[in-house]
Amino acid sequence: MSNFPSQVRLLSNLIRYAQYRMSRSFTIECHRPTILHKKGVDIIHNPWFNKGTAFSLTERDRLELRGLLPTNVLTVEQQIDRFTTDLKKIELNARDGDTVSLAKWRILNRLHDRNETMYYKILINNIKEYAPVVYTPTVGLVCQKYSGLFRRPRGMYFSAADRGEMMAMVYNWPSEQVDMIVVTDGSRIMGLGDLGVQGIGIAIGKVDLYVAAAGINPQRVLPIMIDVGTNNETLLKDPLYLGLQEHRLEGDEYVSIIDEFMEAVFNRWPHVIVQFEHFQGKWASMLLHRYRNTYRMFNDDVQGTAGVAVAGLLGAVRAQDKTMIDFPKQNIVVAGAGSEGLGLLKAARRTMARISGNNKHAFESARSQFWVVDVNGLITEERNNIDDDLKSFSKKSKEIKRRGLSEGASLLEVVQEVKPDVLVGLSAVGGLFTNEVLTALQGSTSSRPAIFALSNPTTKVECSPEDAFSIVGKHIIYASGSPFKDVDLGNGETGYCNQGNNMYLFPGIGLGTLLSGARIISDGMLQAAAECLAEYMTEDEVHKGIIYPPISRIRDITKAVAVAVIKEAVEERLAEGYRDMNYRDLKRLNKEEILLHVENNMWQPDYPTLIYKND
Structure with a gap:
């Protein structure tokens, strides 16, 4: 009889958890059929929906793709084998380290431009190998050479010439919902200094990691460049430079541009999270203090x-x-x-x-x-x-x-x-x-x-x-x-x-903030993220001198950090919930249930079933 109370509590928890699961839809978003209002070549040329040679015969009929693709239908595994075989040849033929990494970046970027699902599947499955290509350190080289590497636009560009137009411009982006924005003004890219509009490369690398590590839907991430000029004399004299060829705005003029941008993106997407990236020191802290108690934003360099x-x-x-x-x-x-x-x-x-x-x-x-x-x-x-x-x-x-x-x-x-x-x-x-x-x-x-x-x-x-x-x-x-x-x-x-x-942190901070529906990103939420990472390593690992986990575990690390951020947001009463999960629901969940909530809201790189519907 002494164990009876604990058995009752256990049974109560099991019943509550079963009710919780029954009351929620755990269907992962990417497994739902996707309704399209386009067909034919419009789909093949759209990287969000293109499957290349993996379109089934039924889909080819339904979407009017017959004759537009080779006859044989490949599995995604066969597609990846073909791609990685070509990628490995780069390593064998190239001699210079920068040439190898830059060549890999070019090939991966071309894949992204035609088939995002396959791109992210490869990135997720080989994150240790390819994170240094899409992010540090290769991204620094990419930013230095971006004007010459540019082929197809990714993200949006707001400039000083767009003053007064940004509120309308945000509607040019095709996605109805954006969850994460990474924005830079290119003024201090890593340790490389002012690279102007070419700094968009760092924002692109970061959103790739939001998808790969945090499972943010790639249709809901947006890299943004705010081009207010550059003080890099080499770029000002380069006829092929793609940005404004004038010196940077300063003072109130500069701040007014950022103010207009923030008002515009939050007007269209009120629940978006904005991550500031690589702003020079004199602006980084000032803008953080200016916006952090009003908008859902943080500065990754500072915080x-x-x-x-x-x-x-x-x-x-x-x-x-x-x-x-x-x-x-x-x-x-x-x-x-x-x-x-x-x-x-x-x-x-x-x-x-x-x-x-x-x-x-x-x-x-x-x-x-x-x-x-x-x-x-x-x-x-x-x-x-x-x-x-x-x-x-x-x-x-x-x-x-x-x-x-x-x-x-x-x-x-x-x-x-x-x-x-x-x-x-x-x-x-x-x-x-x-x-x-x-x-x-x-x-x-x-x-x-x-x-x-x-x-x-x-x-x-x-x-x-x-x-x-x-x-x-x-x-x-x-x-x-x-x-x-x-x-x-x-x-x-x-x-x-x-x-x-x-x-190790920013994808989990972003994911946790999104799923908690927190109004702002507090110091407590950031501290919870850091402490979670510190506790992630085992005693044996730290005694060997290993204080950070391998990048190969990044998806699991991000889940753990997101859980810590959600729990802290709930404790600070900042959480407002996400979709059908409100604050009271979140408050009732234990750690394991929050983890399940996180896992089931992470996008997976699987080809969706596509259905055409006439407008």
């Missing part, structure tokens, strides 16, 4: 990079045989005070404060754990004309004098004196962590110092993994922003190269 880095920092603490409680005691040197660096500082400080008790004293004391160095050296209270947010991380005069340092002390001097547990690079200065800096890190007070060389692309990384392991020691934790191969340390030992890739 996503910070979340991934914080997850890695927490993982490094675990790898040092410590617990999360020890995180607020970590001494962290951050090289780089741009939007990404500031985002990391603020997120890490909030995490430290929360772990320490989430009170004002804890928040203030966390300040002392950070040492921030920019191009002018150590930032102290004596520094003039610095951002108020960054000022809160400046070192106090008494402390730096006690340490024998001064305003503007070099990175080497700071590392030698502080002996940090963690050295973080978000500087976009390749090789910033010189041999001398790495040698100084040998004196770290930590038994296992961590090096986060997070700048992208690979040419901008602060130090290579080989240098880090050979100079500082085999015992370190190493993470980078771009992918590197693990280092063979000899004697059967491996130096693991963790990629602190934003794709």
